[in-house]
Amino acid sequence: MLKPIPRANLSGDEDVSGLAVRTLFDAEETPLLRYAFSLVGRREVAEEIVQEVFLKLSTQWDTIDSPRAWLFRSVRNAVYNYIRDHRREILRCDEVEMQSTGAVDESPEALLVRIEAIGALRGILEELDKTDRQLVQLKYFEGLKYRDISERTGLSIGNVGYRLHHILKELARKLRPHGIDEFS
Numbered sequence: 001m002l003k004p005i006p007r008a009n010l011s012g013d014e015d016v017s018g019l020a021v022r023t024l025f026d027a028e029e030t031p032l033l034r035y036a037f038s039l040v041g042r043r044e045v046a047e048e049i050v051q052e053v054f055l056k057l058s059t060q061w062d063t064i065d066s067p068r069a070w071l072f073r074s075v076r077n078a079v080y081n082y083i084r085d086h087r088r089e090i091l092r093c094d095e096v097e098m099q100s101t102g103a104v105d106e107s108p109e110a111l112l113v114r115i116e117a118i119g120a121l122r123g124i125l126e127e128l129d130k131t132d133r134q135l136v137q138l139k140y141f142e143g144l145k146y147r148d149i150s151e152r153t154g155l156s157i158g159n160v161g162y163r164l165h166h167i168l169k170e171l172a173r174k175l176r177p178h179g180i181d182e183f184s
Contacts, residue, residue, distance in 0.1 A: 117175075
């Protein structure tokens with residue numbers, strides 16, 4: 001459930017609104033960055049979008065009733081605008097991946113769903129601890145066998161298999177709320 005952000009009584013006092021925006025920034029910057037990153041999949045772009053949204057908030061503070069909800073909605077809209085405006089760049093970055101999955105002839109809606117799914121997966125992978133993220137990277141992005149992963153990480157072959165199995169189960173569980181399952 002969204003927790004409401006207390007509103008300051010703003011009687012035109014710019015210092016009070018600046019303090020409130022700063023407090024809100026300190027509380028919500030990290031969740032907003034994670035949200036933006038999960039949608040766009042690029043850290044630099046997520047940071048830029050969140051910064052722009054906070055700047056916009058500071059100029060419109062007096063007119064916004066629910067700042068936290070406004071922030072998340074504005075970040076979502078800014079990400080969708082970014083995706084729409086930079087579609088060619090995104091398509092080039094994901095072209096090889098899309099060709100390998102046969103998704104070249106997708107409709108714009110299906111493409112947006114796929115991009116959101118990729119963003120959600122990237123966000124969830126970022127939440128893994130360093131060792132688990134390394135195991136996923138070595139197995140699924142570099143295509144190494146368990147024996148090779150074992151040699152690189154120092155883990156036993158059995159431990160590599162066990163951990164990857166449980167990592168995949170956890171990833172699947174976390175992706176289900178995003179509408180991604182084994183049939184997607």
